[in-house]
Amino acid sequence: MIQSDPHPFAFELLATDGRARRGRIRTPHGFVDTPAFMPVGTRATVKGLTAAQLRDTGAQIILANTYHLLLRPGPDEVQRLGGLQTLTNWRGPMLTDSGGFQVFSLNDLRKVDDDGATFQSHIDGAIIRLTPESAMQIQQQLGADIIMAFDECPPLPAEGAVVERAVRRSIDWARRCREAHRIPHQALYGIVQGGLDVGLRRRCLAALTEIGFEGYALGGLSVGEPPPQMWAFLDEFAHEMPVDRPRYLMGVGTPRDLVEAVNAGIDQFDCVLPTRNGRKGYAFTSQGVIRLKNAVHRGDAGPLDPACDCETCRGYSRGYLRHLFIVEEALGPTLVSIHNLAFYQRLMREMRAAIAEQRFAAWRQSFLQGPLAQARKEEE
Amino acid sequence: MIQSDPHPFAFELLATDGRARRGRIRTPHGFVDTPAFMPVGTRATVKGLTAAQLRDTGAQIILANTYHLLLRPGPDEVQRLGGLQTLTNWRGPMLTDSGGFQVFSLNDLRKVDDDGATFQSHIDGAIIRLTPESAMQIQQQLGADIIMAFDECPPLPAEGAVVERAVRRSIDWARRCREAHRIPHQALYGIVQGGLDVGLRRRCLAALTEIGFEGYALGGLSVGEPPPQMWAFLDEFAHEMPVDRPRYLMGVGTPRDLVEAVNAGIDQFDCVLPTRNGRKGYAFTSQGVIRLKNAVHRGDAGPLDPACDCETCRGYSRGYLRHLFIVEEALGPTLVSIHNLAFYQRLMREMRAAIAEQRFAAWRQSFLQGPLAQARKEEE
Numbered sequence: 001m002i003q004s005d006p007h008p009f010a011f012e013l014l015a016t017d018g019r020a021r022r023g024r025i026r027t028p029h030g031f032v033d034t035p036a037f038m039p040v041g042t043r044a045t046v047k048g049l050t051a052a053q054l055r056d057t058g059a060q061i062i063l064a065n066t067y068h069l070l071l072r073p074g075p076d077e078v079q080r081l082g083g084l085q086t087l088t089n090w091r092g093p094m095l096t097d098s099g100g101f102q103v104f105s106l107n108d109l110r111k112v113d114d115d116g117a118t119f120q121s122h123i124d125g126a127i128i129r130l131t132p133e134s135a136m137q138i139q140q141q142l143g144a145d146i147i148m149a150f151d152e153c154p155p156l157p158a159e160g161a162v163v164e165r166a167v168r169r170s171i172d173w174a175r176r177c178r179e180a181h182r183i184p185h186q187a188l189y190g191i192v193q194g195g196l197d198v199g200l201r202r203r204c205l206a207a208l209t210e211i212g213f214e215g216y217a218l219g220g221l222s223v224g225e226p227p228p229q230m231w232a233f234l235d236e237f238a239h240e241m242p243v244d245r246p247r248y249l250m251g252v253g254t255p256r257d258l259v260e261a262v263n264a265g266i267d268q269f270d271c272v273l274p275t276r277n278g279r280k281g282y283a284f285t286s287q288g289v290i291r292l293k294n295a296v297h298r299g300d301a302g303p304l305d306p307a308c309d310c311e312t313c314r315g316y317s318r319g320y321l322r323h324l325f326i327v328e329e330a331l332g333p334t335l336v337s338i339h340n341l342a343f344y345q346r347l348m349r350e351m352r353a354a355i356a357e358q359r360f361a362a363w364r365q366s367f368l369q370g371p372l373a374q375a376r377k378e379e380e
Numbered sequence: 381m382i383q384s385d386p387h388p389f390a391f392e393l394l395a396t397d398g399r400a401r402r403g404r405i406r407t408p409h410g411f412v413d414t415p416a417f418m419p420v421g422t423r424a425t426v427k428g429l430t431a432a433q434l435r436d437t438g439a440q441i442i443l444a445n446t447y448h449l450l451l452r453p454g455p456d457e458v459q460r461l462g463g464l465q466t467l468t469n470w471r472g473p474m475l476t477d478s479g480g481f482q483v484f485s486l487n488d489l490r491k492v493d494d495d496g497a498t499f500q501s502h503i504d505g506a507i508i509r510l511t512p513e514s515a516m517q518i519q520q521q522l523g524a525d526i527i528m529a530f531d532e533c534p535p536l537p538a539e540g541a542v543v544e545r546a547v548r549r550s551i552d553w554a555r556r557c558r559e560a561h562r563i564p565h566q567a568l569y570g571i572v573q574g575g576l577d578v579g580l581r582r583r584c585l586a587a588l589t590e591i592g593f594e595g596y597a598l599g600g601l602s603v604g605e606p607p608p609q610m611w612a613f614l615d616e617f618a619h620e621m622p623v624d625r626p627r628y629l630m631g632v633g634t635p636r637d638l639v640e641a642v643n644a645g646i647d648q649f650d651c652v653l654p655t656r657n658g659r660k661g662y663a664f665t666s667q668g669v670i671r672l673k674n675a676v677h678r679g680d681a682g683p684l685d686p687a688c689d690c691e692t693c694r695g696y697s698r699g700y701l702r703h704l705f706i707v708e709e710a711l712g713p714t715l716v717s718i719h720n721l722a723f724y725q726r727l728m729r730e731m732r733a734a735i736a737e738q739r740f741a742a743w744r745q746s747f748l749q750g751p752l753a754q755a756r757k758e759e760e
Contacts, residue, residue: 044703048710050433051695073678073703080679081699089695298453299460315431315469319461323424323453330428330710 009187009214011246015356019239019265022355025246027093027145028185029085034267035351037344038063038095044088047275048334051089056311057338058345061093063270066138067102071123075141083143095146098135104153114169132176140183149177151191156224163195171207178211187214189248195220196233209242216241217248227257234264255347255372259364262351274344278337281325288371297322310342389567389594391626395736399619399645402735405626407473407525408565409465414647415731417724418443418475424468427655428714431469436691437718438725441473443650446518447482451503455521463523475526478515481533494549512556520563529557531571536604543575551587558591567594569628575600576613595626602632614644635727635752639744642731654724658717661705668751677702690722
């Protein structure tokens with residue numbers, strides 16, 4: 001049943017199977033079936049795809065990055081152009097991160113203190129200050145349906161004291177975000193930090209649930225640690241997150257990561273992997289990862305994936321896609337990104353169906369025996 | 381009335397208005413309304429557009445370049461992958477040039493003799509020989525509906541002797557192409573050379589019509605001469621080309637070029653201008669040429685062209701398109717190419733309707749007073 005929140009954001013848990021959950025998020029711009037994968041539109045564009053192509057992949061919600069949009073075109077201009085949904089012509093549910101992750105991972109010219117972070121724009125050298133309050137203000141101007149608290153995300157491995165300080169700051173900043181939050185129809189998610197230290201994560205989660213958020217995210221994972229460590233952590237921790245709120249694992253991941261995280265009880269994901277790998281000519285298929293530049297695909301009239309019904313697989317051969325990559329034509333990255341996103345959405349649909357039909361454990365076992373269980377985050 | 385040719389290629393003249401012609405070409409892959417503009421898919425891809433997006437612009441026929449496909453992926457591979465229509469998923473009518481123009485305009489390592497041209501591949505250094513016979517063989521493998529005779533195309537201005545020799549060779553090579561032509565359902569067009577010398581063009585045309593082709597093209601124009609010289613030449617010459625065959629002006633041009641050429645009796649055009657300019661952020665609109673990188677478009681929530689109903693103008697603002705170009709996102713070139721191609725197709729539709737309704741002279745006068753009459757071939 002949709003919760004009777006005063007604002008239209010709501011999360012409905014439709015079914016559980018073990019710890020895996022099948023649910024639905026309501027937003028002002030439409031519904032999102034969970035577990036959900038969110039394609040990443042870094043600079044308000046999922047690279048190389050029109051909004052119509054993105055919809056055809058089966059995506060229901062997309063993400064945009066506050067850090068990048070803050071630099072260009074700037075929140076004032078996004079607001080003047082009608083907000084992210086109008087700007088991108090996506091029109092469906094959207095989520096923005098807080099900018100924190102990029103400040104800590106991309107910007108070498110940052111200075112962090114207890115009040116926030118200061119960094120220099122690599123575009124024009126401007127000095128920019130990001131605080132919990134400004135992160136809320138900027139995300140309010142961008143206008144996504146789901147916005148994220150401003151947090152500190154240290155790369156792993158990190159020393160205990162560094163992780164502890166990040167947790168302390170993230171809790172303090174989350175409280176300030178909650179207080180600065182002004183738009184009732186924008187759902188605000190808190191972000192749990194704490195590295196792989198379950199005790200620290202529990203303390204962080206307890207503090208955040210006391211403040212109260214519309215959803216809870218796990219930050220600071222898939223940032224350098226071996227995947228099995230993340231899977232083990234998720235198994236131990238994800239199910240402790242509030243049952244009645246969406247659980248969002250940020251920046252993850254490979255198909256195997258998604259399956260293990262759903263198995264542990266996660267509802268939402270975002271990752272650049274399907275589009276970044278697509279631009280390099282790496283395709284996720286039911287038969288494993290395909291590297292289109294390999295000579296074996298020369299003259300191959302078959303589709304990328306015979307099990308796929310996406311626009312790319314319906315219309316274009318491996319041999320043609322390989323040609324596009326060899327001659328460096330823009331259509332190659334677009335077509336393989338379309339396929340990879342459709343592949344990810346099909347994976348999520350399969351998991352949602354398996355959970356709803358109480359056969360997720362068997363589905364997962366079958367996946368683990370298949371070729372995709374070995375796909376890595378980095379292809380070379 | 382469709383001509384009762386033994387093969388399915390046919391040209392039907394539906395209406396004339398002055399020298400302007402409204403017609404229809406029948407090909408094995410469908411009909412083409414003339415005057416027709418053919419987008420250029422150099423390497424078997426109209427840069428950045430899927431076949432579906434290309435169809436949505438209103439295009440009925442596209443062109444691919446034999447020279448580029450000869451280098452990569454090679455005619456054997458195109459044939460193995462089902463020919464150009466299957467390869468590109470375009471499925472509609474297609475035309476290939478002979479490779480001659482690119483050998484003469486792109487390749488500095490060429491040697492031409494009376495038998496053909498030899499050049500070195502810039503990809504792998506391979507020595508490649510192109511003759512009338514091999515140009516026919518390659519285009520047969522590529523499988524377009526309309527193929528072009530192999531000709532010599534000297535850049536203008538050129539000395540009289542150079543142009544004369546090119547005419548002599550082009551006639552001789554056209555005869556050899558006709559003799560080497562094997563596939564009855566591929567229409568073969570002859571190419572009239574002769575620079576801006578009407579007498580020489582007449583001699584060339586007379587020789588070609590004696591050989592007999594399914595259509596006649598004007599080559600060697602828009603290769604450096606001032607546009608008014610080309611327009612004056614077309615006024616004097618185009619109407620002398622056979623009435624019962626399509627007349628194709630190769631590699632042209634600006635909106636004004638198309639209007640003047642249609643006025644002179646031309647039926648078919650191809651040009652990279654809408655896509656090349658689109659990739660640079662120059663849009664053809666009913667209000668004139670728009671340079672999206674100009675600061676005036678920052679924050680502009682209006683469409684590229686309020687008179688346009690293309691995918692780009694229906695969904696995306698000038699301010700967003702400018703953002704995409706400023707941050708160098710691939711979606712910008714794709715969306716503006718879509719718009720420019722839709723703009724060109726609308727221009728052709730308007731001309732076809734004006735001819736059919738016997739009001740082309742008035743339509744042209746109105747065009748000449750509008751902002752698009754001044755659009756140049758090169759934008760800076």
